[in-house]
Amino acid sequence: MPAASDKVFNCRMCGHCCEGSGGIVVSPTDLTRLAAHLGHAPETVVELYCYHVGDKLKIRSGDDGYCVFFKQGQGCGVHEGKPAICRAWPFFRGNIEDPASLAMAKEFCPGINLEARHADFAQAGRSYLRQKGLLAKDSSCEANALILK
Template identity: 50%
Template sequence: MSAASAFACRRCGQCCRGEGGIVADERDQQRLCAYLGAARETFLAAYTVERSGKVFLTVGADGNCVFFEAGCGVHPARPDICRAWPFFRGNLIDAVSFALSKDSCPGIEQGASHAAFARQGAAYLQARGLVKSSQAGAAEALKLSPAMLAAMLKADPDDA
C-alpha cells in the first residue's frame, strides 16, 4: 500500500461529533468570520467558548459541532484542526492511537501501516501549512517539532 492511500476522507462527519474540542485559533477565527460575514465579537459570542486560554467551537445538544448539519456548514472556512483530521500528533506518533482512530474513521484504510499513515500525514500537514510549533491558542494536536516532522517524512511507508 502506498503512503498516499493510507487515508482518504469520506466526508462522513464522524469527526464532527463529540466533545473533543475544536480549537479555533486566530487564523481560524478570521477565516470563519469572513466566511460567515460576522464581526469577530459576534462570532465569538454566538459560536465559541473559551477554556484554558483557547477558543473552542461550541457543540449543539446533539453533540455535533455547531456548524454540522448534514455535512459541514463552513467547510471552505473550517478550522485548521478540522482540515488536519485524522493527522493529529497523537495518531502520527503513537501506533495505538492510530489503531483506535481506524475504528472510528472510515477514511483510514484498514490495511494501512502506521508508518504509511504518519508519512502521508506529515506531508499533508506540511504542504498545507497546518503544523503549529508553539503558537499561543493553537490546537495541541497540531504541534509537531521539526525533528518529529522530518522523522515521519523519512519513515519507510512499507514498515508495518
C-alpha cells in the same frame, strides 16, 4: 497520481470527527478565516459559536453533541472556513506518532485505510500537514494535536 495522504485517508463525510465537545480549537488565524466565511466580525463569531477554555477558543457543540456547524446529511456548514484542526483530521500528533492511537482512529473513522501501515500514515500525515500549512507552534492558542515533535 494520488497524493500519499489519499492512499491512507479518504473522507467519507460521516461526521464522526464532528461529534463530541471540546476538541475544535480555533486559533487566531482560524477565527479570521471563519469570520470572513460567515460574513461576521470575529467578535460576533466568538459570541455566537465559541467559548473559552483558558486562553484557547473552541467551537460549541449543539444539543445533538455535534459541532454547531455540522448538519446531519449535509456535513460541515463552514467547510471552506473551517479551523485547522478540522482540516487536519486524521493527521493528528497522536495518530502520527503512536501506532496504538492510529489503530483506535481506524476503528472510529471509516475514511482511514485499514491496510495503511503506521509508518506510511505518519509519513503521509507529516507531508500533508506541511503542504497545507497546518502545523501549529503556539500551544497557548492553537490545537496541541497539530504540534509535532
